[in-house]
Structures are given as C-alpha cells and as structure tokens.
Amino acid sequence: AQTVTQSQPEMSVQEAETVTLSCTYDTSESNYYLFWYKQPPSRQMILVIRQEAYKQQNATENRFSVNFQKAAKSFSLKISDSQLGDTAMYFCAFSNQAGTALIFGKGTTLSVSS
C-alpha cells in the first residue's frame, strides 16, 4: 500500500525568506503523480503544484518549486520569498497512474511572520 509521510508537524519562517517542506512516500509503482496542496483556515484545499513521476524536470509554479528525488522517494516543496498569505497547512499527496484517489500525508503547518 502506498503511504505518504510528512515529518515536520510545524514550520515557521519570516516574510521574504525561503522555506522547504519535506515529504517522503512509499510505492512499488513506476509511474505516479505527486501533489502539494495548501489548506488555509478557510478549509478549502488549494492545489499548489503537481509533479509527474516520469518527468525528470522538477515542477515550478512562480514562488513554489519541488525537489523530486525518485530513487529516494522524496518530494520536497520550496517556497521562495515567503508571504503572510502562505500561512496555511500544507499537504503532500500521492496518486497512482490509474487515477485512484489521492493519499495524503498528515500535513505541515506553516506560519509566516512579519
């Protein structure tokens, strides 16, 4: 069975700084999809970034980028130039190629302060 592990329950960072959130996963699949979702206090889960396992290039979306290490089964999220609006819970999630439902980690609470 696939599992997703986020080992940092809480992180804090100052505005404009860079922070990296960690995620590891376990699967026997060769192709799959990885996601980072953001959940602010409003509760709505918002897609931050998506990575396809067969693509070597790390995904980037503006200030958000990932470091995808397939052999190590690691998928970390880097947030550059942190903003107060980045304060939220961040979830790493896995989906296999068959398009089954996402499996989520336990999340990392990120606090950005001024």
Next chain:
Amino acid sequence: EAGVAQSPRYKIIEKRQSVAFWCNPISGHATLYWYQQILGQGPKLLIQFQNNGVVDDSQLPKDRFSAERLKGVDSTLKIQPAKLEDSAVYLCASSSTREGEGSPLHFGNGTRLTVT
C-alpha cells in the same frame, strides 16, 4: 467556472442522531470523492464515485455511513447514527479526465461536523 459546492458549512448534532451532507461538483466532472479530515490529520478517502457508480468505498464505515450520487451529478453523504469520533471536516472533491491522467482534485470548502 464555478467550484465544488458543499452544504452545510457547519453542523452540530448529538451522538446517535443522523446528519446529511450535500455536494455539487464542478460541471462535467465525472469523478467525485468524499474525504474525512479529523483535526490535525490529512484527509482520508471515504468513497469515490465515477459518474453514478462506486469505484472505491473500502474505507467507508458502512454500518453507519452511506453515500449516493444519483444521476451522476450531486452527491449526498449520510451518517446514522453519529458517534463522537465522527467529529471532523467532510470534504467533497471532483476531478475530470479532461485534465489528463493524474488530474488534480478540486475541493469544496468542507462541512465541519461536531458530535456532542
């Protein structure tokens, strides 16, 4: 494009009572999911529908939870009777294969259920 709609936003009930949650997915999205998110944890899948058929309900406590998706659009999740441990946020999400394989899930705002 309108997002995933859920109601109610909050619900407080006593244990052993029943409750129902409603979800309207994004128009044209064939796949609909119900997740349970207990405070401080990641969402856990309860049930996945493809159109009006069930794809995965392996983690749905079928002695008290039921869900339906009539006509392949709206969905209702019901709990009867509720237990204290059902206190959680219930998230509905939808996805479309038109966004490609491994398409992301689009989530609603969730319903926060408190069982007293």
